[in-house]
Amino acid sequence: xxxxxxxxxxxxxxxxxxxxxxxxxxxxxxxxxxxxxxxxxxxxxxxxxxxxxxxxxxxxxxxxxxxxxxxxxxxxxxxxxxxxxxxxxxxxxxxxxxxxxxxxxxxxxxx
Amino acid sequence: xxxxxxxxxxxxxxxxxxxxxxxxxxxxxxxxxxxxxxxxxxxxxxxxxxxxxxxxxxxxxxxxxxxxxxxxxxxxxxxxxxxxxxxxxxxxxxxxxxxxxxxxxxxxxxxxxx
Numbered sequence: 001x002x003x004x005x006x007x008x009x010x011x012x013x014x015x016x017x018x019x020x021x022x023x024x025x026x027x028x029x030x031x032x033x034x035x036x037x038x039x040x041x042x043x044x045x046x047x048x049x050x051x052x053x054x055x056x057x058x059x060x061x062x063x064x065x066x067x068x069x070x071x072x073x074x075x076x077x078x079x080x081x082x083x084x085x086x087x088x089x090x091x092x093x094x095x096x097x098x099x100x101x102x103x104x105x106x107x108x109x110x111x
Numbered sequence: 112x113x114x115x116x117x118x119x120x121x122x123x124x125x126x127x128x129x130x131x132x133x134x135x136x137x138x139x140x141x142x143x144x145x146x147x148x149x150x151x152x153x154x155x156x157x158x159x160x161x162x163x164x165x166x167x168x169x170x171x172x173x174x175x176x177x178x179x180x181x182x183x184x185x186x187x188x189x190x191x192x193x194x195x196x197x198x199x200x201x202x203x204x205x206x207x208x209x210x211x212x213x214x215x216x217x218x219x220x221x222x223x224x225x
Contacts, residue, residue, distance in 0.1 A: 004153070031212065032212045034212070034213070034214075036216075042218070043114070043115070043201075043215075043216040043217055043218050043219070044154075044201070044216045045216075046213050046214070046215070049212060049213045089153070089154070091154075093212050097142070097144075097159060097166070097167065097205075097212060098144065098156045098159055098167045098169070099144070099146075099154070099156065099203075099214060100156065101146075101153040101154040101155075102153055103151070103152065103153040104153065
């Protein structure tokens with residue numbers, strides 16, 4: 001059984017704060033690690049797909065790092081805005097193409 | 112390009128009934144996967160179809176089945192519905208042959224079993 005764990009489960013920050021979340025996953029049979037952003041009543045939206053150990057990806061104020069040897073990834077949000085409020089999901093892909101998801105980190109950004 | 116579409120968006124059924132959900136992938140995407148989300152659980156993988164064949168299957172009972180048509184549209188069927196089947200069902204499509212594993216999700220079908 002593959003376990004993908006995310007922490008914290010939820011987070012409440014103020015506008016302008018920077019924050020980060022953790023995703024841990026099995027380090028064996030690794031193929032890719034995905035980050036998704038899921039706003040209420042919308043479809044999950046892909047943020048990053050990361051495959052190489054040491055990968056760092058950035059999209060605007062959001063960035064992510066990957067350590068496949070120890071089995072963790074961090075997602076960072078710099079200067080949080082209310083529109084960043086969403087659930088952030090990570091998902092692991094091993095040798096099969098299915099995604100194994102964590103339960104997500106629910107972020108709420110207030111003014 | 113149009114995104115992944117799912118129909119219906121909402122559905123109410125009673126225990127013992129059966130239900131069929133539909134998913135139309137992004138044009139050109141031949142792989143379709145189905146996921147279930149229940150409160151407090153992450154997205155749980157149900158199955159993946161590619162070229163009308165089931166390629167992967169998650170750990171769900173045989174009441175959950177699916178199929179894919181030649182135009183890559185997919186349907187998911189749940190027979191003998193139970194209260195615990197109340198969930199959000201998402202489908203996702205992805206391009207194949209590109210080396211990318213990125214999946215594109217539809218808006219989901221919310222199923223309520225009474």
